[in-house]
Amino acid sequence: MSLINVSNLTFAYDGSYDNIFENVSFQIDTSWKLGFTGRNGRGKTTFLNLLLGKYEYSGHISADIGFEYFPFQVQNKENQTLDIVGEIYPDYVLWELLRELSLLKVSDDVLYRPFDSLSNGEQTKVMLAALFLKENSFLLIDEPTNHLDMEARRLVSDYLNGKSGFILVSHDRAFLDHCVDHILSINKTHIEIQKGSFSDWWENKQRQDNFELGENDRLRKDIKRLTEAAKRTEGWSHQVEKTKNGTKNSGSKVDKGYVGHKAAKMMKRSKSMEQRQQSSIEEKSKLLKNIETSESLKISQLSYHKPQLAELEQVSIYYGKREVCRDVSFTIERGDRIALSGKNGSGKSSIIKLICGEDISYTGTFRRGSQLQISYVSQDTSHLQGNLSDYAREHGIDESLFKAILRKLDFSRLQFEKDMADFSGGQKKKVLIAKSLCEQAHLLIWDEPLNFIDVISRVQIEELLLDYEPTILFVEHDREFCGNIATKVVEL
Known part of the structure; x- marks a missing residue:
């Protein structure tokens, strides 16, 4: 050791x-x-x-x-x-x-x-x-x-x-x-080490986040209460101070020493409250520094006019004389979230290419709905270069929505100024996913979308797919993601 x-x-x-x-x-x-x-x-x-x-x-x-x-x-x-x-x-x-x-x-x-x-x-x-x-x-x-x-x-x-x-x-x-x-x-704000599995760490993080959010809420209420009380006390002290000289046409004599003492006491109390308020603000500033923002994402998918979007019946795909997959049969219906599963080389990407309309050699029956709009996320990110604004314009997507989605996926505003070629692998994948979410489509087809993507972003994407229930066909080897998302599994 x-x-x-x-x-x-x-x-x-x-x-x-x-x-x-x-x-x-x-x-x-x-x-x-x-x-x-x-x-x-x-x-x-x-x-x-x-x-x-x-x-x-x-x-x-x-x-x-x-x-x-x-x-x-x-x-x-x-x-x-x-x-x-x-x-x-x-x-x-x-x-x-x-x-x-x-x-x-x-x-x-x-x-x-x-x-x-x-x-x-x-x-x-x-x-x-x-x-x-x-x-x-x-x-x-x-x-x-x-x-x-x-x-x-x-x-x-x-x-x-x-x-x-x-x-x-x-x-x-x-x-x-x-x-x-x-x-x-x-x-x-820092690097930390914890003993245990990832699930242990995740549970501890969520517990700490919930504690800090609770403390943050308590301190915010405390600061508001102290601010209001300090203002009231300061107002009272000024009012009392004014009575030292009495009011006009008043024949009464005022004990200026008593009134001044009372006003000073109130002012001291006001200052004490102000100090307690400042202390609460300082305590509050220590919170929430490590809470990861994971706002919910939003999409609006086009609704296809028929319940069935595509169908494969006894489809076998060939590259030359080599058979890639044999007798594949399944349908894609509106609202389906289909996980296309199988070992590497079993033909998953070939099935995707066929559905996307590429010229693939096959036997069997393949039907694809007329005017079906598909948004495709590829495994490959090597083509990404240039700035995000040009990329949005080039692909005809709403730049504001595109960047808003990337912000929610933890892109800093500084990142928007960089060349995409300098992004990390996970950031490049997020660009492809954000583009897909901006496109007007009846069907999402995502080929290994989560490669390099961090856990918190994976959870966000899961929540999005569960909330909005788009029709999607995807290949993904993250067991937990597939278990949470898929309504059907097609095993090759």
Whole structure:
């Protein structure tokens, strides 16, 4: 066991006025299985890069252990997989590698195939197996679940559960719950570490948020009461002070000493109330700093004139002579929320392309409603560049609504000035989702929309789909999201 010590860490990118981290201090035990969470753009990958020594920073990071980062950058993907493993870890021992692959249910023959011929899931598993051979390193595992199907996620989660000594960045709640024993979270104002699973951390966060909201409400009422009381007391003291000299045409004598004493006493009481009010304001200012805003989102979907939008009957899809999927049958009816499920390579994306109107070779019967308007969210975000205003105009969507949705998904106004090419993976996915929500469509088709998207935004999107009940066909490997959203599951 050893410790990673972070003290007074401060960091900002060149040319930026805003610090990503400011005077952050904490300790990590290298035997922990540490889940790393926080909203998109808060600096999770930046922190991993600081551990790797990629940037200059203020403060101190000390550790008597080396760091290794996942995913490894593979330069020559056409090389044999065994050669790629050699690049990741030149000193590997073959039987140890085979042991790790066996734990991940990967057959030995993948080692003797070109790396680029492996599926995304197989590539992920091979790189994880190679990384965990490095026993004297602390592993920084950055979003390994993207593009993994549910079965692959379960296998990788089981695998990580049997390991220790890593930081795992993931937004998949069920995945994190199964394989971590601590949570490192980047909040609005600080970084904190809690022992337990992701669900433990989430429950604690909600409890703390509810407590602060209650305290905030109590203090707001207290401040209002004190303000009103102070104004009344100050008004009384001025009125009493005026009586010191008596009123005109009054023949009565006034005890000026008594009246002055009484006015001073009232003024003192007013000042005391003012001090208590200020104290309450200061106490209130400490609250709500880490409560994440997650306002509800709003959409208005077009209503299709018929109950049935599309139908597939005994559909088989081919690429050349290769059969991608066989005898797929289901209907999309108004109000359906359909999860298209299946292992990687089972034909989910091909079915989506067919429904979206692409020229796909198929047999069987496919019917699509006339004048059906579809809004599509792709897996790919690499085409995003330029500013958000131009993007909204280019796609004919309401710029104000588009940016309002992004604000609710935790975009700062500063983010609106940046080039989309510089956004994080999660921020780019939010751009595609916000665009889709702005489009006038009868049917939403979302292909793995949650890759890279933070947990709080996932919950917002879940609530949106449950509240507005749009007709949607989606592919998503987040087990909890599918369980909460889907009214039908089509298994390929």
